[in-house]
Amino acid sequence: MEAKKVNRTVPFNSTRKTGRRLRPVIIAMMDENVSVADLAGRMGLSRQSVNRWFQIDDLRFTNLEEMVNALGYDLEWQITKKGSSQ
Secondary structure: OOOOOOOOOOOOOOOOOOOOOOHHHHHHHHHHOOOHHHHHHHHOOOHHHHHHHHHHOOOOHHHHHHHHHHOOOOOOOOOOOOOOOO
């Protein structure tokens, strides 16, 4: 049985300071070996539309949820008080 080849390349230009908010999605994409084009196809969107979200590092919560679901993950949020040790 062949081992799964994992693509550890960042799915966008990593020299720019983009993707900070979407870093967990980028990590999931690398773990699943999914390109931006693959993700866009799973979502029924163009590669350009999805790539733009990474470039501006901003998107609506519903789009984030759809993106995460397309990768086969669940989205969980945690809100903590600033300065809280938890």
